[in-house]
Amino acid sequence: MSKKNFLLVSVSILFISSMILSACGGTLTVSKPTVEALTTGAPVSVETPTSVETPTSVKTPTASAPLVFTYTLSIEPETLDPAIWFTTTPLNMNVYQPLLEVNPAGSAEPFTYLIAESYTVSDDGLTYVFKIRQNMKFDDGAPVNAEAVRSSIQREIDIKAQPSGIWSDIVKMTVLSEYEIQFQLDAPVPFAYIVAAGYGAGIVSPTVLTEHQVNGDLGQAWMMDNADGTGPWVLKSWERGQRMIFERNKDYFGGWTEGQPDIVIVDFVKEYATASLMLQSGEADMVDYVPPDQIAALSKVAGISLEKYPSFETLYMQFNHKKAPTDDIRVRQALSYAFNYGGIALITANTAFQSRGILPSKMWGYDPNAFQYNFDLKKARELLDEAGYANKKLVVTVYYASEDEVLRQLIEMYKSDLATINVDLQVESADFATIKSKQIVLDTSANIFTRYWWPDYNDPNDFMYYLMSKSNYEVTYYDDEAVDTMITEAHKIAGVNRDKAIELYHSINDIAINDANSIFVLEKDVVIPMRTWVKGYDYNPNYAQIVMFYDLRIEK
């Protein structure tokens, strides 16, 4: 064979082989390098698989090597300041802790004590006294005491960003002694749940104010990139766009046992395909999500577990009560009957189911007997005829956030079903900022605005107030004083009379359903893919999308 022909044949074989190889399945195990290999620069050995399906054993770290847990997160936080961010970051419950932690429903105790070791509440529910755990320290060594708790909460109130809203019922905070702090409230709200919130209740060190404040900014500039909390983890480094590294807080009051990670690495991985490859290879121990249409494929990979957990996350398609045709209750009810609730299971791969009103089924105040709309196009058409659209094509507009594939499929399904009853659903998708900006102006608002929701703390008020009251007027243009009064009343007695609060929440729920305030589409289960050597994980719906690294054990 001549040189030229050899070259041509070789290149062709290489090209075709690469196509075939890349199409083949197969798992590869990558061992994490040992500490010794890295520090000496010695070549790091990688084990090659002996079979396609079953990963070979992963190299076990030597006794002196730290146990590392790697978690991939698709969204990187913009700031580390718990007084500013009102969403999930890896620091929630790991670096920053609240006074209490709400346990999942069915637990022996309602709370786990974190910074607080106990609390009392007066009979009228207006005064709470928390006893702070002694001998706790912040990451910078400052003592955790009542004054530190007070100053942290006051800082949040003074900054007046989103998280400050959870403290709106506080009338006065008083430091009774070094380790006792008293909260006086304006109403008997369920304050214990508020201080246990996943967002906004983390306590920061007072040195933020004393040493890191610049030009009266309450330490905001410093807190953007730095963390100083009481949790079991300390933020060691943050390389923006790449990773956060956490190491153990050696003095954590809960102590440490064998098998818990020494180091946690959170990699910011935007694409699910990349995160999935990292999980399959063992480079990552857990990823933060899996798209529903990928669950089946991932479940076939050995060494990966896909547990499903109930959550408080819900989806609504909220109607515009001021814009025709959804200003007509018959049209809203018709549109509620026209939604194919059975399609939810298919689109979400059985990880979601139809809601029954405003609240998720695991939250107190949920009404298991509330009415549910069913998929009935005939009934929908009858209602539309009654509303005067018998021989007219009805046009309804909907906005949804373009990043969500499940939403896209649900909307497409809805659109095609509506078309069969002569309703034209005009869909506009864009990023959330754009659709929200358009929705708050009536002329550019849509008839239907889709949104996910989950609570900041375990209290129906977090749903009712933000979704049903006048605070949501700019989205739904819905304003009912009687409902607002009921929401306020329920919230303000929940701390002392839960039964009455539940009764009120049930009534509000009934009003919302009968009025077809929204299409109460679904509540989600959460699927968290992880390696089977990760133990101890339990999703707590009170802390949506938060992984508490302290609970984990690595058993490789």
Added chain:
Amino acid sequence: MNVLGYIRRRMMLFVLVLFGLSIITFTMVHLMPVDPVIMWGGEKASPELIARVRAEYGLDKPLDIQYISYIKNIFKGNLGVSITTHHPVAEDIAMFFPATLELVLVAWLIILLIGLPLGILSAVKAGGKLDNIGRTFALGGISTPLFWLGMLLQILLFKQLNLLPLQGRISDMVALLNPIKHITGLDLLDCIISGNWIAFRSALEHIIMPAITLSVTGMAMVTRMTRSCMLEILNKDYMIMAKTYGLPKWKIYFKYGLKNALVPIITIASMAICGNLMGSILVESVFDWPGIGLYATRTILQADFAPIMAVVLIMGVIYVSINLLVDILYSVIDKRIAYGEEQR
């Protein structure tokens, strides 16, 4: 040749171009049907909070006042503050741009080392099998979607063959145990400067796949352009004369041939480099490369006006600067090209 006079004239035009760019960018960003404060505020922000933050960032002022304030700050070197990160935008860009610069430099090193010789070889062996391979490669390179190629390389080189790492700039364990001391922001260079060879190896391993992915389109363009320029030049009298003199082939093709073909190649390359520097968002997304493309995309999705305008302005500066540099290079490579009044 009055290069300095030419540069002076171009700099004056440069200022006008930037001024025009700032007006266009400012107008387009403010025409977007989105309120950045609402994006920052999220679902639960009260109207009072929204109004306060809007006032804090001057977004409640009339547009002409906002623009004047924006231009004044530009002249002071202040690119504004990001609503989402609360960082000065200049700091954010300084953090993310070096990653893109490093990726582009390595990609273009690959392009020049492979694309140029391949183009020359294609031209010299025109019509032969090697030429066919080269042209097929060039066509394939231009047609291949970058994200697809990136993911293919990940599956092949990481999952199947375990030759290279999957994503990121450096491995987690190296970041933990041998962190790079950031001097220039170019990890490879910083490792060399600080003598951190463990991190250097990791950084080199991590940059290969994204750089190859990014280089494919540029390589295809350079190969095609080099081939067609060389084909024209190979038939020139001086080239035939050089062959007749029995000069070594490498000297004929590179010193006499390629040098005369460089002007159009440099033109194409400069435009491609500008495009790469402006954000290789697809490659950065696939490989989680923390560059300016990812940063710009995030700020656009968050409707963060100050970073959006700053990134566009800086890209304009880069584009104009590279064009100026290329014009000067022309006159260096080809003495027949002159600028200024001496040109006859």
